[in-house]
Amino acid sequence: MNNIDRGWIITCFGTAVGAGILFLPIQAGFSGIWSIIFLTAIIFPITYISHRGITRIVASCPKETDIVGAVENDLGSTAGFVVSILYFSSIVTICVGYATGLTNLINAFLVNQLWFVSIHRPLLTFIILSVMTLFLLSNEKMMLVITSILTFPLILLLFGVSIYMIPHWNMSAFHSQFILKDFVKNTFLLLPILVFSMNFSPVCSVLGSFYRKKYGNNDEAIKRSDKVVKWNSIILLFFIMFFVFSLFFSITPNVLVIAKENNLDALSAIALATETSLEKYFVYILPMIAFLALSSSYFGHFTGTREGLSGIIVRLFNCKGKVNPSKLKIISTFLLFILLWILAVSNPSILTSISALSAPIIAMYAYLMPVIMMRKVPRLRIYRSKLAAFVFIMGILTMVGYIVGEII
Numbered sequence: 001m002n003n004i005d006r007g008w009i010i011t012c013f014g015t016a017v018g019a020g021i022l023f024l025p026i027q028a029g030f031s032g033i034w035s036i037i038f039l040t041a042i043i044f045p046i047t048y049i050s051h052r053g054i055t056r057i058v059a060s061c062p063k064e065t066d067i068v069g070a071v072e073n074d075l076g077s078t079a080g081f082v083v084s085i086l087y088f089s090s091i092v093t094i095c096v097g098y099a100t101g102l103t104n105l106i107n108a109f110l111v112n113q114l115w116f117v118s119i120h121r122p123l124l125t126f127i128i129l130s131v132m133t134l135f136l137l138s139n140e141k142m143m144l145v146i147t148s149i150l151t152f153p154l155i156l157l158l159f160g161v162s163i164y165m166i167p168h169w170n171m172s173a174f175h176s177q178f179i180l181k182d183f184v185k186n187t188f189l190l191l192p193i194l195v196f197s198m199n200f201s202p203v204c205s206v207l208g209s210f211y212r213k214k215y216g217n218n219d220e221a222i223k224r225s226d227k228v229v230k231w232n233s234i235i236l237l238f239f240i241m242f243f244v245f246s247l248f249f250s251i252t253p254n255v256l257v258i259a260k261e262n263n264l265d266a267l268s269a270i271a272l273a274t275e276t277s278l279e280k281y282f283v284y285i286l287p288m289i290a291f292l293a294l295s296s297s298y299f300g301h302f303t304g305t306r307e308g309l310s311g312i313i314v315r316l317f318n319c320k321g322k323v324n325p326s327k328l329k330i331i332s333t334f335l336l337f338i339l340l341w342i343l344a345v346s347n348p349s350i351l352t353s354i355s356a357l358s359a360p361i362i363a364m365y366a367y368l369m370p371v372i373m374m375r376k377v378p379r380l381r382i383y384r385s386k387l388a389a390f391v392f393i394m395g396i397l398t399m400v401g402y403i404v405g406e407i408i
Helices: 003-016 019-031 033-059 067-075 077-113 121-138 140-164 171-175 180-197 201-215 219-250 253-262 266-272 280-317 325-346 350-376 378-383 388-407
Strands: none
Touching (some): 019 077, 033 201, 033 219, 067 201, 077 121, 077 201, 077 266, 077 280, 077 350, 121 280, 121 325, 140 219, 171 219, 180 388, 201 350, 253 266, 266 280, 280 325, 350 388
């Protein structure tokens, strides 16, 4: 493994660290220890094999392209367009979660920590999204570089929170009674959130394309990309689950209630809990860490969503090469801004949005599609995994998890 491989591991890791890791402890708190332990035991092979499938499709393609181009090459233009829709849908729902989460976080911080008067939600959301969009448009490359640089400090801060919470652990959860019906229900509800938290599929297409270009259509490109996906999946498993277990053992039922009622992430909810025994300065630091995580991820996902929307516009109106790229960028940015503003103002439940929308779309794109392609496309059959059926089933369960969990 060289420095390029390590750089890609950090990039993939930074893509995954965002809203998921901040909201996962909330759902974990409602789900209980046994569901967390069970899903922790099985999430690594699911994450590794599914994401590896995307990079293999791209890295082994006869021509240098992205995931949409690879699918078009193997299954035709219609299938490629469907994948571009899935890709866009998977990212835009994440952006909605970031926009909503940032609005709620900043509003709670202004009102509860700084004692400001609450700002009218449509105005506050408009200001937040306007400032972030203007920052991105003023110098897009610089903003993406800055957010990439902030990834490592963010990782250290979140890891520091996990360590800091250890003295506050309460291990009484291990003495809770195991009830099969509750275990099944809670596992179904927790699975989509965990899949979302471990997801770095938006960068897998670029990863596969990079190694395809660097090493050509050969085994070295596959080998390198496989290694990056494997190590990133391992690091994500330990980092995310340590964070989840640390907060699970330290947060109180009141924190969970605050988070659910105010549609807040775990760190902001802990800062608002009246019975918290944390030092006073930590009440200010935790929301700032949450803001850093959400805002840094927002920039990258907004850019990816805008590019996906531009591609769909070009395809729908058959205007490839006929429209100025700068004008198309402005149109896509405006449309995406309006969409995010309207949805963030409505304040949809972030946990519900992740479980019922984002995670199922991610499952279709990252879990089902690679398995289907490696079964149907002759050139990809050599890359089929022995656990392909298991990944496919878990993808289906992720898609229906929220609905089934609510019904049980």
